[in-house]
Amino acid sequence: MLRGGTVAVWLSLSAACAGGAQPPAPPTPQDDSPPTEAAAAFASTYQPMPSQTTVLRGATVMTAAGPTMERADVLLVDGLVEAVGPDLDAPAGAREIDATGKWVTPGIIDTHSHMGVYAAPGDASLSDGNEATSPNTAEVWAEHSVWPHDPQYALALAGGVTTFHVLPGSANLFGGRGVTLRNVPSRTMQGMKFPDAPYTLKMACGENPKRVYGGRGRSPSTRMGNVAGYRSAWIEAADYKRKTDKWEADGADPAQRPKRNLRLETLAGVLAGEIRIQNHCYRGDEMAVMLDIAAEFGYEIASFHHAVEAYKVRDRLAETGTCASMWADWWGFKLESYDGIRANIALVEDAGACAILHTDDSGGVQRMNVDAAVALAAGLEAGLDLDRDDALRWITINPARALGVEDEVGSLETGKRADVVIWSGDPFSIYSRAELVLIDGAIAYDRSDPEHQPLADFMLGILPEEVTP
């Protein structure tokens, strides 16, 4: 029996990513350099839904960029955050929303999702997340498995999730490219694609690759086999990159072009700094090895994922500016997750590294605020100096950094996309619900209005009205 969330745990053999407290600047849309062929293909067709100038009045506003503001307003103009503060002047005709007693946060972001590639209803026919046919499948792109009609997106939206990153599974040393999506209904994957968000490459450490391929009597069957696999691939990629760079430097004569290789193109994109590494890696000692490999070949790891032992090497994460995407409290389902502790996220934060709460789970993604509260509670119990504003960053701006979209989303700051959640109360209370979710200033979800609640094609008419959830 395959279910979206379940499959993710067992096959997700997933990866971890690393970014840093101050990660390297991602390629930005402002660059004048022409897009690579790969970036130009399958281009985003995302268009924000219609929005109007809106002002939220009198809320407790958490911006993820500064301390919580009591009784503050948020002004949204042209789908962007215009201003946050007390008693804002709103343009004439602006929609006024009384948010007194409510809490307002940026939209929530998950760095690790398999929505769309392990879609509901879970079944082999929709199991498209793990191309477990070779230890190196850097040539596959998760977006080509994404089903835009997965009913799980709408459930996550009701939990305040406005952006998420879909990764291939973690059976392979190199699992393929990940894609960052806007949580909006669309007929096509391209219509969900976050415009100009950098591509990522999923890598996986540890038990998964060696189990999957060792079980078939082929390499890798050990952790040392894993490392040999990574390094051999990077050597090949560096060679490919040298050849293509030289061809470009020599004038890029189409007739002289080296033969394209999709696998090496992705790896070379990493070496060129255009594609960010999201690296499934549970154990601290393996993270240290992966950081050395990155140094050897001259790339950076945006974030480790599933990093249950990040706390053991949090100094190294801070030094290298590497993020860790972590669960609040998953542990023990395999040996490499046995040392998971609830204070993990808080300890990484305390060390000055970039701490992220991720889910890898289509159930958990609906309750990231609760998981963040669990992680915060563990940190407070451990005596660390933390507060709700820290916990909010674990599910907003820090994931935005790891994905290279922190200039556009992840906090409520002037000029950023107006991805906003209005909560019924303290978002770290078990009882609070996302009442209104805005994406680019448009109402993407309104708990009180079925007209503003998307319904996936799959769910349409599949049950009689009276038994529809």
Next chain:
Amino acid sequence: MTPARKVVRAAWLAALVLVSGDAAAQTVAVTNARIHTVSGSVIEGGTIVFEDGRIVALGADLQAPAGALVIDGTGKVVTPGLIESSSQLGVVEIGAVRQTVDASSSDDRVTAAFRASDGLNPFSTLIPVAATGGVTRAVVRPTGAALIRGQAALIDLDGARPADLIVRDPLAMVSALDQGAAGRFGGSRGAALMRMREALQDARDYAANRGAFNAGARREYALSRLDLEALVPVVNGELPLVLDANRTTEILAAIALAEEFGLDLILSGAAEGWVVADAIAEAGVPVVTNPTENIPSYDRLAISLEGAARLAEAGVPVAFSTGVLVGSPALGTHNVRNLRLLAGAAVRNGMPYADALRAVTLTPAEVWGVAEDVGSLEPGKSADVVVWSGDPFEPLTRAEHVFIAGREMDAPTRQDRLLERYRSIGGAVPEAYKK
């Protein structure tokens, strides 16, 4: 280090010094707390007294007895210990490490004679971790692929008393009528039901004809002698049958099966149960479910976050479990400590607070037949008592004191020990010297 942590560690050190003391014999009084008795009304500013492992008194106008260990409950909330209704605590340590997994028999399609308790490891590190969430009792049930999987046991979570860990065994027979079972036993729900009937008919026949069977004068049975023997109390209605059933079809079939054979049925999962809540209520069948699951699949298209609240509203006894409707052991057995968050989520989705608290205390105690001993705070009952820093359903609240039969669970867990070891890192002395 927070004051709370200091308290815990101080208690731990004291325990090391007083190894020979019988902690459960100590008289304990929690004073001036908000006490949720569950069976009665909430007592504001109340005191609860327990000694020799039993609750002796509680009320609003009660003095702590002289000589009692007094815990100031000002601003705190006291509840009964929580009860997890479906776990593999003690029979799964690390999901993917085979040597540590004793949760099933892979022998056959019917392994009714398999007892989860036979492989129970009282020293599992999962047990004290679960207790940190205020969980004091748990059902340990077989997993696996069999149609009838075996017998569940009820344990308490005081792993320091390995000989006394098991509270009731066998507690129930565990079986499945869900999509997975259908796929394995004939390829359809009807085929699974056919095999289930065959097993129950054989058991009923065997129960009435043991002598003839042993003399070789009875027809052949589809089941082994051991499995038949194990099913006799089930067909006699003496041992509950837990049936995993999610789709409306499966639920209705389970109820019909129970009527046909006179079974004491407990539904597990019941993802679409709310659709036929009245029928379940009318049959008097309790439901064990997880109110946070809502991902639709073909065996649970109508699954809803509001399902549990609707079942309770219809009068169905509802117990919550971290372990049902969840495919991931990382979310179930390893995080039984999150049972309280399930109750909070149910409240978020429309269930009255009192019902949600009951769904993790008294209702499971009633479902599992141990309500005379646990599940509520009443004089004479086992002192399974939790003192919370605030509302137990809130993630920012913590269980400050967890008593199981009067003994406080204050030893640090393996996870606490890891935290202390790595509280500071990278010093001159390797962390491995910090014990």
